[in-house]
Amino acid sequence: MKYVIIGNSYAGVFAIEAISRLDAGGAITVISREPYHVYARAAIHEYMDGAIGESRMYYRDKDFYERNRVTAMLGRTVTQILPEQHRVVLDDGQKVDYDRLMIGAGGVPITPPIEGSKGPGMFTFTTWDDAKALRDWVKARKTPKAVVIGGGLIGLQCAEGLKHMGVDVTVVELADYVLVKALDRFAALRVQQWLRDNGLNVVTGNTVASVSRVKGAITGVKLKGGERLKCDTVVLSIGVRPNTGFLEGSGIKVDRGIMVDNSMQTNIRDVFAAGDVTEAEDFLRKRPEVIPIIPVATMQGRIAGSTMAGRKEVYPGGLSQSAFQFFGKSVISIGNVISIDKNGGFEEIISEDGEVYKKAVLRDGMLVGVLSMNFVTRIGIYNSIIRSRMNVSGIKDKLLADNFGFLDLPKEFRDEMLTKPG
Amino acid sequence: MKVVYPREQWCVACNLCEVACMTEHSKTKDPLKAYRTEKPRPVSRTRVEYRPPLAISIMCRHCAEAECVEACKNGSLTRNEVTGRIELDQDKCLGCWMCIMACPYGAIGQVTRPVGQEERRVANKCDLCPDREVPACVSACPNRALVFEDRG
Amino acid sequence: MLYKNPYNNYFDYVVQRDLDKCIRCKACVAQCSYGANFYDADRDVIYSTDANCVGCMRCSTFCPTDCIRIVRNPDTFRPNANWKDNNMKDLYKQAGTGGIIITGMGNDKPYTNYWEHMVIDACQVTNPSIDPLREPMELRTFLGRKPDRIEIDKKGDMTTKLAPQLVLETPIMFSAMSYGSINYNVCESVARAAKELGTYWNTGEGGLPKTLYQYGERTIVQCASGRFGVSPEYLGAGAAIEIKIGQGAKPGIGGHLPGEKVLEGISETRMIPVGTDAISPAPHHDIYSIEDLKQLIYALKEATHYEKPVSVKIAAVHNVAAIASGIARAGADIIAIDGFRGGTGAAPKAIRDNVGIPIEVAIAAVDERLRQEGIRNAVSLVAAGGFRSSSDVIKAIALGADAVYIATSALMSLGCTLCQQCHRGRCAWGITTNDPELAKRVNPEIGAERLVNLIQAWSNEIKEMLGLMGINCIESLKGNRDRLRGVGLSEVELTALGIQQAGM
Ligand SMILES: Cc1cc2nc3c(=O)[nH]c(=O)nc-3n(C[C@H](O)[C@H](O)[C@H](O)COP(=O)(O)OP(=O)(O)OC[C@H]3O[C@@H](n4cnc5c(N)ncnc54)[C@H](O)[C@@H]3O)c2cc1C
Ligand code: SF4
Ligand code: SF4
Ligand code: SF4
């Protein structure tokens, strides 16, 4: 069996490992546009500011491909998929045949046409190369000043990295507060405070209308409201979207992302997809969504890989979640942390103690989201509670206690979890 | 694969599993020095929950499809394909707590680890005591509330 | 401690903790069921309230750095040969409470221990000893009425119909301890061990939990004055029935299981409501004479189709020999005699320490009397009350017992340190408590293993000792007082024991 994987990242690796485990005789080819051995995309900001060196950037050991009998075609871009012929076409015209194909092409940064955005000093921030380029750029300047457009996770992480490098940074966020997808207003305002306390400027409810240049070099940005901010560097980080451009004409069905069934198969036989490029069942919303996070990419990759290698697995639905830190303070957000509709059976439990802020969101008695600032101990247990869809109304008072644990949960649940192989 | 299973029914909340785990993962392998003089202090990888009359010691299940591995940002957590154990490379760990967020058992903790001159906060989880035939916590448990078993 | 009553605050132990060695693991805190140890988070230190300590040593054995010493409180009253420490403390306590002092376990007073004044004979030159590792050594013991004579047919098969017998692979059984006074896990440990060892355990007066019926063929079911848990099913479940008349630790008084100890399983088994006190009256209200006893014995035999031996258990008291004779004549198959060092879950201290007689002399007296009356074969004699070792057991058999019952030693193999707090229901070793947090401290898997180890060790020692006496069968030692000699005893004592002075 010939397996071809497009994308050498989180989704791809898990697909490769699943296939290699199940089909020892299979031939796997991985094709990636980026020229690197598989690396940790989500750590590029830490690489940029020098917090971690190159060795900690590699997602798998040097012998990863060899061990899993993978032919790695790195620095090669797939331009076309020909499902009829079971074949993909690369940028140089080379064709690679497959019996089963998985598309794990990830996301691409959204780059709206902002006036003045073309030219030097303008960056996106989703690849190792992006991080290296930005690092080299700011290092070449004596007093670099940067504007980061977008106060999402990637934007803020980039901004923090820049700050650590001594760059004067302003983040401009269109929404009322940063990290709208992961936080509630209270938590977001706290994060903004941390950022400001550490010398970052944060502008919210505003956006960059145009980038000003003098002789090609960036001199500043003009905000929607007319204000001007001086800078020589602009990072555009308003989000990523599934990287589906090259699928045009392939017949593979794309909505916002590639549409997949519950074993990650697309509408086309033998073609699977996983990771940021897909749009798959959302566990809580119960409808297809793009959830561009690592645990979703890897799980989808694993399910796609297993199914491709003959052991059909079923995707339980993705649960959005993220863990991140700014200047040593941590935030973890799982599921739905905002009561979307006060009348929709939502209920919030909040616990606040100094630096620690915890919030649980219940819907019809079931836990649907947890937000926790500066408290990480055993947070994952909430993940299993959300997944279990158990009714937690009876233990509301214990739910956010610092020592919350399995002994607060029903015995049957505990036994199910702890007396069987994980 | 053999992993450690808690038997809640017999756990007497003595915390000796934690002491044993801390000691096993110390430099000196001596509980007193591990606690008193080693800097940073080693931290147990199992955790005793105590809600009288109930108690239970919980550590990593070494999951077949480990969610910590799926969540780890930079591959510090991997599955050892030979032993099936879920291994954590603490020198590589970024301290991003993605694994703590993902582990459905709450089995990953944190520890301070010296790396050269600096000290890093990194993830900390059960490694099934690779230097021992029977894991330290299992040997230390006075009431067989922890067993090292293959339950398939 | 603040708010103490100074007249009452003489306590026995001090918990010494070497704080330099303490690693704040809090093992001692969770293990102390008397609230003596606690963690002060503000100062990150473990402390103890010494007055609460009962000296059970649960904490010091759990401490991973061995930094705890439980020591006798060095506070000393002015020494006084008449007024000993405990006399004084008991008095102060009573002056404060006005109550009877209740305690647990057996008589701890320094009465003469006759086991320690008897020595065993050995073979030298003229009669060879036997090596138990090379030659068969028989410990199997049959308890029950033996016929006066047996008849054999032409083929050599016995035609006499034997009365029902208990068959023990070793002459040691587990004595009566009721479910309720000890918890389920302890019952299960003992039951499992009895089954594995091929001996018997005794339900005591608390009935038999349904889930332990599987050990029925290794169970002696007791029928006491409270009749707790007694039903046709219960009587049918055991291998033998024991009528409990008295107990060595508290002869002449009944039993009292406080309502707090009567939890669900216990209430179901005892057939009384949850939370009610389980009181066994002092006498059986239907037994005021040997004739009455006979009626009950035969009622029980009738109820179980004469298939099970019936035992009668009494405390060793002054005229034990005459009483035993009466019991034998009343039709009992086994007489169990409990000496004054026998344990209890709760007894008034005054009674525990001053009523009854030592089992050593009781066995000698009863065996002697039954022999004289020619009815020794009509009953088996089981001795109980403070057996500490295989040598105590073998001496008891040489004095005339068929087998022994152990209870305190059995509990010790499960952890008991004789702190004598059984009556409080807070046993830190998880034995005489039904508190679910404490009861789980006895894991029957481990408990049964340890009991089996203990009895096997004793049995092996007994075989060794039989061998050195040149005896290859425990049966041959029974009542063989010639193999014992007394050391340091008066002539009257030697006579009471029916043994000769060493050197004679
Ligand atoms: C700075 C940053 C921080 C992040 N932090 C977090 C975080 O803390 N937590 C979290 O859960 N997620 C985080 N993410 C998101 C996370 O990185 C993505 O969810 C994850 O990378 C998705 O993995 P993937 O395998 O689907 O695709 P990607 O990682 O996007 O990889 C796509 C792969 O496809 C290849 N490719 C694309 N197009 C082609 C083509 N046409 N031909 C050949 N190869 C192609 C690429 O070279 C690449 O190898 C972060 C992302 C960034 C950029
Ligand atoms: S850390 Fe948690 S998720 Fe990872 S293998 Fe262990 S139990 Fe499973
Ligand atoms: S197996 Fe070893 S590492 Fe794991 S919890 Fe037990 S003692 Fe700690
Ligand atoms: S050592 Fe055993 S009994 Fe003690 S806390 Fe740990 S699991 Fe429980």
Ligand code: SF4
């Ligand atoms: S556990 Fe026992 S010995 Fe230790 S302090 Fe408590 S009562 Fe005293």
Ligand code: SF4
């Ligand atoms: S058990 Fe020992 S080491 Fe642990 S807290 Fe108590 S005294 Fe300290």
